[in-house]
Amino acid sequence: MTTITARxxxxxxxxxAFAEKGFAGTTTRDIASRAGMSxxxxxxxxxxxxxxxxxxxxxxxxxALEVITSAAASSTDPVNRLRVMVYEFSLWHADNSxxxxxxxxxxxxxxxxxxxxxxxxxxxxxxxxxxxxxxxVDQGVLDVVDVPGTAFSLLSLGVDLVRWFEPGGSRSxxxxxxxxxxxxxxxxxxx
Amino acid sequence: MTTITARxxxxxxxxxAFAEKGFAGTTTRDIASRAGMSxxxxxxxxxxxxxxxxxxxxxxxxxALEVITSAAASSTDPVNRLRVMVYEFSLWHADNSxxxxxxxxxxxxxxxxxxxxxxxxxxxxxxxxxxxxxxxVDQGVLDVVDVPGTAFSLLSLGVDLVRWFEPGGSRSxxxxxxxxxxxxxxxxxxx
DNA sequence: ACGCGCACTAAGCGCTTGCTTAGCATGCAA
DNA sequence: TTGCATGCTAAGCAAGCGCTTAGTGCGCGT
Numbered sequence: 001m002t003t004i005t006a007r008x009x010x011x012x013x014x015x016x017a018f019a020e021k022g023f024a025g026t027t028t029r030d031i032a033s034r035a036g037m038s039x040x041x042x043x044x045x046x047x048x049x050x051x052x053x054x055x056x057x058x059x060x061x062x063x064a065l066e067v068i069t070s071a072a073a074s075s076t077d078p079v080n081r082l083r084v085m086v087y088e089f090s091l092w093h094a095d096n097s098x099x100x101x102x103x104x105x106x107x108x109x110x111x112x113x114x115x116x117x118x119x120x121x122x123x124x125x126x127x128x129x130x131x132x133x134x135x136x137v138d139q140g141v142l143d144v145v146d147v148p149g150t151a152f153s154l155l156s157l158g159v160d161l162v163r164w165f166e167p168g169g170s171r172s173x174x175x176x177x178x179x180x181x182x183x184x185x186x187x188x189x190x191x
Numbered sequence: 192m193t194t195i196t197a198r199x200x201x202x203x204x205x206x207x208a209f210a211e212k213g214f215a216g217t218t219t220r221d222i223a224s225r226a227g228m229s230x231x232x233x234x235x236x237x238x239x240x241x242x243x244x245x246x247x248x249x250x251x252x253x254x255a256l257e258v259i260t261s262a263a264a265s266s267t268d269p270v271n272r273l274r275v276m277v278y279e280f281s282l283w284h285a286d287n288s289x290x291x292x293x294x295x296x297x298x299x300x301x302x303x304x305x306x307x308x309x310x311x312x313x314x315x316x317x318x319x320x321x322x323x324x325x326x327x328v329d330q331g332v333l334d335v336v337d338v339p340g341t342a343f344s345l346l347s348l349g350v351d352l353v354r355w356f357e358p359g360g361s362r363s364x365x366x367x368x369x370x371x372x373x374x375x376x377x378x379x380x381x382x
Numbered sequence: 383a384c385g386c387g388c389a390c391t392a393a394g395c396g397c398t399t400g401c402t403t404a405g406c407a408t409g410c411a412a
Numbered sequence: 413t414t415g416c417a418t419g420c421t422a423a424g425c426a427a428g429c430g431c432t433t434a435g436t437g438c439g440c441g442t
Contacts, residue, residue: 006419006420021215022213022215022216022299022300023216024212024213024215024216025213025214025215025300027398027399027400028399028400028401029398029399029400037420037421038420038421038422039400039401039421040401040402040403040420040421040422040423041419041420041421042400042401043400043401043402044418044419044420045419048400048401049400049401104354105296105354108212108213109213109216145373146370149362149366149367149370150370150374153348153370153371153374156347156348156351157344157347157348159351159354160347160350160351163295163296163350171340175340176340179337179340179341179344180344182336183341183344183378186377186378186379187374187377187378188377191382197389197390218428218429218430219429219430219431220428220429220430228390228391229390229391229392230391230430230431231390231391231392231393231431231432231433232389232390232391233430233431234430234431234432235388235389235390236389239430239431240430240431
């Protein structure tokens with residue numbers, strides 16, 4: 001069995017609260033009570049409300065980068081690789097829509113130092129998608145006029161899921177991720 | 192010349208503040224000082240902080256719907272109509288990224304009644320895009336397997352601009368809107 | 383000259399905020 | 413049995429919150 005520490009319970013509570021009400025709209029008392037603890041307990045395990053946000057955001061950025069990096073390594077065929085990358089990136093955002101919402105929408109609430117640190121993961125994610133497109137163009141398989149812009153657009157499909165996606169809704173994450181992957185191929189394949 | 196009333200100055204100040212700090216992160220004192228007035232002046236012209244948000248959000252939704260509706264009426268050719276709709280919708284979100292951010296990200300901060308009112312505009316926007324795709328399929332010009340999902344994805348391209356777009360950045364709104372329009376046609380055109 | 387209404391402000395009320403302080407129960411080593 | 417570290421809480425502090433109240437200055441019709 002995996003034991004959940006008090007520190008992790010507070011992090012989970014913070015994810016729920018931040019995703020539901022936003023960082024500024026969440027009180028430390030709310031986080032504490034979701035974790036079944038007193039307001040002061042938050043400060044036994046975490047330095048501040050912002051450091052709770054940073055922990056959640058940093059972990060979320062790392063996991064998103066890991067998803068797209070391993071997808072990029074999954075295939076050598078540019079079309080198939082792109083399909084897998086878009087599928088996995090969108091699926092991750094659907095399956096982790098609460099963390100994703102914090103990653104995407106509470107970025108500005110981080111301190112300057114913390115924002116700069118997670119920004120490196122964002123650049124790596126964009127670079128992975130750009131590299132996949134550029135490689136496909138080099139191999140004469142993809143037709144992409146604007147590589148950075150198209151990379152951004154492909155990532156937007158996944159990112160925008162966190163704005164409205166709820167698990168248990170009428171469409172599954174797999175269904176949406178498959179759609180995005182198909183659209184991505186149509187957008188970029190050379191005819 | 193157009194005269195700007197105190198009420199409008201407060202609305203403009205609220206747009207700036209909400210877009211920059213979010214609804215919960217903005218104080219009524221901040222709005223007042225951006226408008227060059229005392230904190231109490233807010234309540235001379237508006238009922239509450241939330242009614243300020245509702246005014247901004249409602250107007251933003253109306254303008255976005257107007258943009259996509261008139262784009263839909265601009266052409267009878269399904270491919271060209273889709274191109275114009277996606278172009279205009281994305282361009283509006285780039286040119287109005289601050290209002291767009293409030294429309295998209297502060298939706299949950301509205302009261303239940305206000306959110307329900309604004310939701311009708313969202314449904315109309317989605318329906319306009321779905322109708323344009325369905326009509327193209329009916330005319331045998333477009334190939335769209337999942338009409339609602341694809342409509343959502345096309346709107347996502349524009350909506351996601353508000354997350355990061357800043358006027359005066361390295362890419363113009365026109366440039367990005369053109370890219371989105373091209374991608375939209377590639378995504379949906381029958382080959 | 384005067385009175386009235388309107389746009390606005392100074393001051394502050396009751397409450398909530400992030401966070402701190404002081405202390406208490408438990409478990410464990412000696 | 414004692415001593416102490418650990419993990420937590422009760423209570424509360426200073427600051428800031430949305431919003432109200434009571435009033436002030438000014439423009440305008442008469």
